[in-house]
Amino acid sequence: MNKELLKERAYIDGQWVSADKTFDVDNPFDNGIIASVADCSVEQVEQAIDSANTAFKSWSKTTAKERSNLLHKWYSLITDNADDLAELLTIEQGKPLEEAKGEILYGASYIKWFTEEALRVNGDLIPSPDGDKQIEIHKFPVGVVGIITPWNFPQAMIARKVSPALAAGCTVVIKPASETPLSALAMAALADQAGIPKGVVNVVPSTSSSEVGQALTSSPLVRKISFTGSTPVGKKLIAQSAENVQKVTMELGGNAPFIVFDDADINAAVDGLMASKFRNSGQTCVCANRVFVHENLYQEFIKHLGNQVNDLKLGNGLSKGVKITALINQKGIEKVLRLIKQATDSGAEILAGGSQSKEFKNIIQPTILSNVTQDMDIVSEEIFGPVIALIPFSDDDEIIEAANNTSAGLASYAYTQDRKRIKRLVRDLEYGMVGINTGMLSNEMAPFGGVKESGMGREGSKYGISDYLDIKYACID
Numbered sequence: 001m002n003k004e005l006l007k008e009r010a011y012i013d014g015q016w017v018s019a020d021k022t023f024d025v026d027n028p029f030d031n032g033i034i035a036s037v038a039d040c041s042v043e044q045v046e047q048a049i050d051s052a053n054t055a056f057k058s059w060s061k062t063t064a065k066e067r068s069n070l071l072h073k074w075y076s077l078i079t080d081n082a083d084d085l086a087e088l089l090t091i092e093q094g095k096p097l098e099e100a101k102g103e104i105l106y107g108a109s110y111i112k113w114f115t116e117e118a119l120r121v122n123g124d125l126i127p128s129p130d131g132d133k134q135i136e137i138h139k140f141p142v143g144v145v146g147i148i149t150p151w152n153f154p155q156a157m158i159a160r161k162v163s164p165a166l167a168a169g170c171t172v173v174i175k176p177a178s179e180t181p182l183s184a185l186a187m188a189a190l191a192d193q194a195g196i197p198k199g200v201v202n203v204v205p206s207t208s209s210s211e212v213g214q215a216l217t218s219s220p221l222v223r224k225i226s227f228t229g230s231t232p233v234g235k236k237l238i239a240q241s242a243e244n245v246q247k248v249t250m251e252l253g254g255n256a257p258f259i260v261f262d263d264a265d266i267n268a269a270v271d272g273l274m275a276s277k278f279r280n281s282g283q284t285c286v287c288a289n290r291v292f293v294h295e296n297l298y299q300e301f302i303k304h305l306g307n308q309v310n311d312l313k314l315g316n317g318l319s320k321g322v323k324i325t326a327l328i329n330q331k332g333i334e335k336v337l338r339l340i341k342q343a344t345d346s347g348a349e350i351l352a353g354g355s356q357s358k359e360f361k362n363i364i365q366p367t368i369l370s371n372v373t374q375d376m377d378i379v380s381e382e383i384f385g386p387v388i389a390l391i392p393f394s395d396d397d398e399i400i401e402a403a404n405n406t407s408a409g410l411a412s413y414a415y416t417q418d419r420k421r422i423k424r425l426v427r428d429l430e431y432g433m434v435g436i437n438t439g440m441l442s443n444e445m446a447p448f449g450g451v452k453e454s455g456m457g458r459e460g461s462k463y464g465i466s467d468y469l470d471i472k473y474a475c476i477d
């Protein structure tokens with residue numbers, strides 16, 4: 001791997017900066033230490049905010065074309081270094097190398113998208129209702145953006161937030177997850193190489209996440225917070241952002257229903273479930289979390305599903321053909337084992353897996369639980385692991401109500417051929433995103449985001465840049 005991309009110091013004001021202390025980053029597969037990274041203090045975060053604020057004064061006055069060209073250089077450097085970035089990502093996060101490569105290109109697709117969207121931030125001229133006065137609508141970048149990202153997509157979540165921010169003319173201070181800071185620092189190294197001016201992008205790794213969040217939300221210089229992570233942390237940040245009336249974009253937890261109706265193509269539904277459920281070993285906010293299968297198909301579905309699950313290869317993400325790898329940390333492993341045990345203690349049946357791999361202690365076997373019921377914790381909590389919870393159903397009306405019976409509202413999925421039923425599902429499922437006959441719905445051209453306690457704002461698509469712009473109305477007589 002290109003050692004130039006392995007950075008251990010913070011990136012503040014265009015400089016690589018040490019801190020008074022460091023924290024270790026380990027490989028989730030074997031817990032081997034791979035780096036010791038600068039553990040930034042609140043003072044250093046404040047320095048980064050000051051730097052971003054100074055840089056904003058000039059960056060916000062560059063032309064959209066200049067920003068677009070620099071973003072494109074960043075995009076090109078990322079795609080040119082995709083293999084090395086993927087290897088770094090797998091080492092620090094654990095996911096299979098093929099998935100890590102996919103994440104790098106997925107993240108880069110957002111940067112490419114916003115090189116184009118940067119050129120389409122237009123205002124309006126509105127005919128005045130009041131004599132000859134002219135109504136002009138202008139759009140301006142909001143300012144310094146505080147960005148806090150999770151460990152499950154350590155590169156793509158940064159690309160998905162930083163690219164619209166920079167395209168709009170904003171500057172950013174990024175606090176990556178402590179489990180996975182290396183991908184963020186590598187992205188900063190390539191932004192530096194691309195010629196993105198000092199202070200526009202700052203990365204401040206820190207294990208003092210709560211204090212860093214407080215520093216970002218309490219600073220009047222920070223005009224927006226963009227966060228992807230758990231709902232409890234999202235709620236804290238929303239509350240804290242009120243102090244300075246900051247804009248927020250929140251991509252929070254999910255609890256996706258995956259509904260297989262009696263007219264579904266079983267093979268397609270099993271393929272869609274495998275793709276949705278086992279990506280990143282189940283550690284995504286859009287994974288199928290509750291799998292409702294019509295009783296008429298239940299037994300046949302289980303047979304098809306079991307065949308595919310039993311074929312999944314477990315191991316080190318760097319090894320060829322591996323599909324199921326280590327969960328991010330012991331906390332994540334214990335949470336999934338707790339949910340499995342509570343379900344089986346309450347009557348669920350294990351059809352496959354059900355425990356940690358005998359060979360690799362940090363890997364949980366791909367698991368199928370049958371006869372799961374709505375009262376179980378595995379139904380109400382975001383599993384974040386390779387566990388399929390199967391719930392049989394018989395009635396269309398009941399199933400939509402059951403699917404909506406959660407405080408989350410991010411992704412939802414259904415397999416059916418019935419056009420009337422599809423229209424009803426799109427209308428009545430209370431989610432930001434609905435996948436019909438597909439288990440994969442994330443791409444840079446579609447608005448990614450949720451409703452209810454899954455957050456607010458949208459990332460990607462023609463809507464994504466609006467979160468980083470303010471509208472100014474000028475009335476000219």
Ligand SMILES: NC(=O)C1=CN([C@@H]2O[C@H](COP(=O)(O)OP(=O)(O)OC[C@H]3O[C@@H](n4cnc5c(N)ncnc54)[C@H](OP(=O)(O)O)[C@@H]3O)[C@@H](O)[C@H]2O)C=CC1
Nearest residue numbers: 149150176177178209210213229230233252253285382384
């Ligand atoms: N919707 C999504 O995409 C994601 C959902 N989740 C859900 O969250 C659960 C826990 O995962 P976890 O990684 O702990 O998610 P967290 O929400 O705890 O962490 C996400 C990010 O927020 C930071 N953070 C944590 N606490 C605070 C705080 N008080 N103020 C400011 N920033 C904070 C973390 O920093 P640090 O790393 O230093 O703790 C990390 O950078 C998962 O099991 C899953 O259910 C998790 C990740 C992504």
Ligand SMILES: O=C(O)[C@H](O)CS(=O)(=O)O
Nearest residue numbers: 152153283284285286442
């Ligand atoms: O946080 C996540 O889980 C990601 O947003 C999911 S996706 O965008 O990579 O599908």
